[in-house]
Amino acid sequence: MRQSKLFTKTLKHLPKDEASSNAQLLLKGGYIDKLMAGVYSILPLGWAVVNRLEAIIRSELNSIGAQEVFLPALQPKELWSTTGRWETMKDILYTVQQADQEYTLGSTHEEVVVPLMQKFVHSYKDLPVAVYQFQTKFRRELRPKSGILRGREFLMKDQYSFHVSVEDLNRYYDMMKQVYQRIFQQVGLGDVTHLTFASGGAFSKYSHEYQTVTPAGEDTIYICQQCQLAINREIKADTPVCPQCQGQEFIEQRAIEVGNIFKLMAKFTEPFNFMVAGADGKPQPVIMGCYGIGIGRMLGTIVEIHHDAHGIIWPEAVSPYTFHLLNLHNDSVQADQVYTTLQLAGHTVLFDDRAVSAGIKFADADLLGLPIRLVVSPKTQGKIEYRRRVNDTTALVGLDELVKRHVQ
Amino acid sequence: MRQSKLFTKTLKHLPKDEASSNAQLLLKGGYIDKLMAGVYSILPLGWAVVNRLEAIIRSELNSIGAQEVFLPALQPKELWSTTGRWETMKDILYTVQQADQEYTLGSTHEEVVVPLMQKFVHSYKDLPVAVYQFQTKFRRELRPKSGILRGREFLMKDQYSFHVSVEDLNRYYDMMKQVYQRIFQQVGLGDVTHLTFASGGAFSKYSHEYQTVTPAGEDTIYICQQCQLAINREIKADTPVCPQCQGQEFIEQRAIEVGNIFKLMAKFTEPFNFMVAGADGKPQPVIMGCYGIGIGRMLGTIVEIHHDAHGIIWPEAVSPYTFHLLNLHNDSVQADQVYTTLQLAGHTVLFDDRAVSAGIKFADADLLGLPIRLVVSPKTQGKIEYRRRVNDTTALVGLDELVKRHVQ
Numbered sequence: 162m163r164q165s166k167l168f169t170k171t172l173k174h175l176p177k178d179e180a181s182s183n184a185q186l187l188l189k190g191g192y193i194d195k196l197m198a199g200v201y202s203i204l205p206l207g208w209a210v211v212n213r214l215e216a217i218i219r220s221e222l223n224s225i226g227a228q229e230v231f232l233p234a235l236q237p238k239e240l241w242s243t244t245g246r247w248e249t250m251k252d253i254l255y256t257v258q259q260a261d262q263e264y265t266l267g268s269t270h271e272e273v274v275v276p277l278m279q280k281f282v283h284s285y286k287d288l289p290v291a292v293y294q295f296q297t298k299f300r301r302e303l304r305p306k307s308g309i310l311r312g313r314e315f316l317m318k319d320q321y322s323f324h325v326s327v328e329d330l331n332r333y334y335d336m337m338k339q340v341y342q343r344i345f346q347q348v349g350l351g352d353v354t355h356l357t358f359a360s361g362g363a364f365s366k367y368s369h370e371y372q373t374v375t376p377a378g379e380d381t382i383y384i385c386q387q388c389q390l391a392i393n394r395e396i397k398a399d400t401p402v403c404p405q406c407q408g409q410e411f412i413e414q415r416a417i418e419v420g421n422i423f424k425l426m427a428k429f430t431e432p433f434n435f436m437v438a439g440a441d442g443k444p445q446p447v448i449m450g451c452y453g454i455g456i457g458r459m460l461g462t463i464v465e466i467h468h469d470a471h472g473i474i475w476p477e478a479v480s481p482y483t484f485h486l487l488n489l490h491n492d493s494v495q496a497d498q499v500y501t502t503l504q505l506a507g508h509t510v511l512f513d514d515r516a517v518s519a520g521i522k523f524a525d526a527d528l529l530g531l532p533i534r535l536v537v538s539p540k541t542q543g544k545i546e547y548r549r550r551v552n553d554t555t556a557l558v559g560l561d562e563l564v565k566r567h568v569q
Numbered sequence: 570m571r572q573s574k575l576f577t578k579t580l581k582h583l584p585k586d587e588a589s590s591n592a593q594l595l596l597k598g599g600y601i602d603k604l605m606a607g608v609y610s611i612l613p614l615g616w617a618v619v620n621r622l623e624a625i626i627r628s629e630l631n632s633i634g635a636q637e638v639f640l641p642a643l644q645p646k647e648l649w650s651t652t653g654r655w656e657t658m659k660d661i662l663y664t665v666q667q668a669d670q671e672y673t674l675g676s677t678h679e680e681v682v683v684p685l686m687q688k689f690v691h692s693y694k695d696l697p698v699a700v701y702q703f704q705t706k707f708r709r710e711l712r713p714k715s716g717i718l719r720g721r722e723f724l725m726k727d728q729y730s731f732h733v734s735v736e737d738l739n740r741y742y743d744m745m746k747q748v749y750q751r752i753f754q755q756v757g758l759g760d761v762t763h764l765t766f767a768s769g770g771a772f773s774k775y776s777h778e779y780q781t782v783t784p785a786g787e788d789t790i791y792i793c794q795q796c797q798l799a800i801n802r803e804i805k806a807d808t809p810v811c812p813q814c815q816g817q818e819f820i821e822q823r824a825i826e827v828g829n830i831f832k833l834m835a836k837f838t839e840p841f842n843f844m845v846a847g848a849d850g851k852p853q854p855v856i857m858g859c860y861g862i863g864i865g866r867m868l869g870t871i872v873e874i875h876h877d878a879h880g881i882i883w884p885e886a887v888s889p890y891t892f893h894l895l896n897l898h899n900d901s902v903q904a905d906q907v908y909t910t911l912q913l914a915g916h917t918v919l920f921d922d923r924a925v926s927a928g929i930k931f932a933d934a935d936l937l938g939l940p941i942r943l944v945v946s947p948k949t950q951g952k953i954e955y956r957r958r959v960n961d962t963t964a965l966v967g968l969d970e971l972v973k974r975h976v977q
Contacts, residue, residue: 168636168689168698194685196641202685203639205700211639228576231611231619233604234642234705235663235722255643255665257674259709259721266665266674277602277610281576290576292613297642297705301667313667314643 162482164513167191169204171525181377183461184308186473190529199305199313206529207460209481211316214459215295217347217478218318221340227291227320232273234297238263240272244432253301266299271429271451274321279435282447285325288437289333293320295456309461310417311379316456323430324448325437330424337422337452341371344454345419349463349476354419357382357391358404361424367396367404368423371454372416377465380418383411391416417462420454473530474550482511483567485531487522489538496537499545499560506564526550535563570890572921575599577612579933589785591869592716594881598937607713607721614937615868617889619724622867623703625755625886626726629748635699635728640681642705646671648680652840661709674707679837679859682729687843690855693733696845697741701728703864717869718825719787724864731838732856733845738832745830745860749779752862753827757871757884762827765790765799766812769832775804775812776831779862780824785873788826791819799824825870828862881938882958890919891975893939895930897946904945907953907968914972934958943971 169191176188176195187193192207203211219229235257241247247254247265255266267273274292282290298317305313322337324330338356345354350373357372372382372391381394387408392400402409427446430436436444467474477483484503488496493514500512511531513522519538526534527550536546545563548555558566577599584596584603595601600615611619627637643665649655655662655673663674675681682700690698706725713721730745732738746764753762758781765780780790780799789802795816800808810817835854838844844852875882885891892911896904901922908920919939921930927946934942935958944954953971956963966974 166634166698168686168695168700170689191689194688196681196685197643197645200641200643202641202681205636205638208637208639226574228613229616230613231616233608233610233722235605235608235707237605255667257663257665259663260711273604273610277604278576280602281578281599287576292576299643303668314641 162511164511165515167205167511169206171528179308180306181308181310181461181465182468183310183377183464186464186468186528187309187461190473193309199302199311201309201312201457203457206481210460210463210475210479211456213479213481214348214456215318218295218344218454221344222291222293222320225291225336225340227293227322230292230294232267232270232277232294232296234267234299235264236267236270236273238265240276241265244272244429246272255299255301267296268298268300270294270296270319271321271425271449275429275433275435275449278321278323278447279433282323282435282437284438285440285445288323288325288447289329291320291322291333293318293452309457312457315458318454318456320452322450322452324450325439325445327426327448330426330448330450334422334424334450337450338369341420341422341452341454345371345373348459348479349467350419350459353466355382355384355389355391355416357393357416357418358396358400359393359421360396362428365424365426368421370418371420373419373462373466374414374416375462375465376415378415378417380416381413382416383413386410386412417458417465418455419459419462420452422452423450425449425451468530471524472528475530475532477532480530480532482509482531484508484510484533484535485513485526485529486510486535486537487513487519487526489519489522489536489540495543499535499537499563502560502564503567506567508567570919572919573923575613575919577614579936587716588714589716589718589869589873590876591718591785591872594872594876594936595717595869598881601717607710607719609717609720609865611865614889618868618871618883618887619864621887621889622756622864623726626752626862627703629752630699630701630728633699633744633748635701635730638700638702639704640675640678640685640702642675642707643672644675644678644681646673648684649673652680652837654680663707663709675704676706676708678702678704678727679729679833683837683841683843683857686729686731686855687841690731690843690845692846693848693853696731696733696855697737699728699730699741701726701860717865718785720865723866726862726864728860730858730860732858733847733853735834735856738834738856738858742830742832742858745858746777749828749830749860749862753779753781756867756887757875758827758867761874763790763792763797763799763824765801765824765826766804766808767801767829768803770836773832773834776829778826779828781827781870781874782822782824783870783873784823786823786825788824789821790824791821794818794820825866825873826863827867827870828860830860831858833857833859876938879932880936883938883940885940888938888940890917890939892916892918892941892943893934893937894918894920894943894945895927895934896920896922897927897930897944897948903951907943907945907971910968910972911975914975916975 194202257264354373357370361367382391384391385403385408388406390405430447439445534548602610665672762781765778769775790799792799793811793816796814798813838855847853942956
């Protein structure tokens with residue numbers, strides 16, 4: 162992509178009404194734009210990151226046989242009355258009227274997915290099965306805050322699994338823990354994200370959150386010094402020892418909840434009377450789990466974790482482009498050659514071909530935070546200055562060597 | 570994909586409350602599910618088609634430099650009051666309240682995209698520029714009908730271009746006609762889709778629709794027998810001759826509007842006072858065009874055009890899988906080999922490994938409509954029965970020959 166063609170531009174000043182580093186940097190870099198409190202547009206560079214996050218998650222979920230769907234945002238009141246959540250969640254549900262019908266905008270999709278699966282799943286032989294989607298959710302937050310971490314409209318990966326027994330749910334749930342660990346590792350949050358025990362509600366002892374440690378976090382967690390699992394403050398009083406290893410030494414940290422997994426048991430299948438024929442022919446309730454990852458929240462959290470005073474530092478796996486090519490020549494002969502060669506070799510390149518000063522190009526490269534900055538200029542004498550954003554490692558390399566170093 | 574693992578099943582009976590062939594077949598095949606009137610869930614097979622449609626469109630739009638974004642559904646009343654459409658479109662806008670604020674759910678995105686571009690585009694040098702998105706739209710249809718052709722919630726590709734002059738808009742608009750022609754050709758609608766003159770509103774003589782001829786269409790068009798362009802009935806009285814070639818012979822047809830393109834001129838940029846500095850330094854209004862394709866509508870229209878009494882007949886470019894492999898052996902030795910070999914060769918395969926009768930497998934294969942059906946059975950004697958869904962061409966081929974015939 163030629164930067165001169167990119168319609169977004171970096172902003173000169175930090176937006177005043179955004180306190181969080183992630184929103185400041187994403188806005189300043191032109192990754193996102195704020196339409197109103199808690200509602201953001203995702204711009205080309207930000208959308209490229211979202212696509213990479215979704216591709217990583219999709220690949221992991223498809224590998225365990227989960228099936229992708231796309232469920233409606235408009236959901237009839239009747240379904241939400243069936244589960245009782247039209248009342249219990251009324252403070253956060255956006256509602257819409259048409260004639261004498263009432264709808265909610267989905268803040269979650271249990272009320273849609275359970276009746277859907279009920280149409281197709283009739284026997285224990287049809288289980289287990291899991292579906293997921295990437296979709297916009299709506300939540301009537303009174304005071305949206307922390308940039309894109311807590312919005313009124315936000316992208317989620319939500320996933321629902323259905324089982325013939327609690328044992329099978331437990332098996333799947335443990336497998337999902339492995340899947341989530343791999344996902345957070347790939348997007349650059351693995352080392353600072355802790356599986357965290359949280360309140361399980363009335364029907365399950367615990368749920369689990371994935372909490373990423375950062376001072377910008379809204380939550381407080383206690384990390385067990387023996388096994389590295391954590392406990393959310395909401396249950397700390399009731400849980401003085403680690404439920405995993407009985408450790409008693411904890412360190413308190415602020416953290417962002419980037420995902421959660423929940424054993425829903427029969428909470429949502431029972432109200433819809435979703436039963437299957439068991440192996441013995443007798444009807445039995447379907448057991449359910451759910452698994453969420455906030456995509457916008459993950460985007461913001463990655464920036465929160467990976468930035469410095471100059472800008473974002475994207476992990477390579479989620480960066481909108483691998484290379485940021487800066488042309489400081491008066492002509493574009495060498496830069497064009499590098500740009501074309503890298504793209505032919507299968508790499509993604511943002512090519513700063515703008516007629517602006519070297520200082521602006523360097524500052525924007527730091528702000529945008531692509532993993533590898535390449536500079537061609539009269540000073541590089543036909544070679545390319547290669548710098549890794551993460552650690553400032555700099556080297557002078559030839560084009561052939563560069564391509565060999567980065568074999569796709 | 571092993572069909573035994575696919576959670577959807579084909580339905581035995583046609584849904585009674587769906588009059589249109591496309592909705593009947595898509596529902597019967599488990600491609601979509603109806604949540605309520607005008608609101609559908611997209612299931613794995615349907616989602617795979619949607620992904621292929623989006624990939625075709627995305628590739629064409631990226632090739633002309635359009636940039637992908639993702640804009641909010643929740644939009645503040647103020648923006649819609651600025652353009653006057655809070656009043657003029659109130660019959661079809663869903664509205665949402667929160668405290669003393671009112672929002673609409675986007676039925677289109679001019680009110681969001683114009684102020685967004687205004688933040689980044691300041692000079693004639695920043696133009697032309699075009700952005701697009703694939704997004705859920707909401708429309709308060711009183712009587713949604715024709716299955717997924719006219720919904721309350723639906724997927725759209727919407728695109729907006731911005732120009733320094735009417736001449737530049739005209740140039741881009743003509744280029745978009747070529748792009749749309751290529752898109753409709755690729756998805757299997759090219760031969761029956763006519764560029765159609767329609768009402769241009771107060772600020773433009775004509776807009777253009779892409780109308781696909783089918784008896785199931787809601788619109789009536791008049792196709793010029795000289796140049797094959799068409800005229801929408803809404804302007805036929807005022808347009809007795811073809812605006813393109815002055816032809817006077819027309820054939821009346823029913824048709825579905827699958828896309829439209831519109832010269833918006835300064836209709837939406839003026840209310841927001843979106844001006845740029847011209848080459849002479851003086852401020853001038855930005856000129857705008859918009860370009861839509863209904864994705865759900867395209868899905869339904871393809872089925873409407875490509876089906877027979879037995880089911881859907883997917884064009885290969887948009888089919889959820891290329892091959893439908895039916896195993897009629899008692900064991901899976903041969904079928905597993907074919908399944909694995911084709912996948913290793915880069916093909917997509919739906920493998921009917923279910924323990925059901927051959928009759929059910931054949932009927933489902935016709936209903937689901939994948940382009941190439943492969944049958945392995947004791948009768949095929951180690952070979953594979955190869956049948957094209959579109960014309961029933963059948964042949965007995967070896968696995969090597971099959972792979973050679975279908976080089977990716």
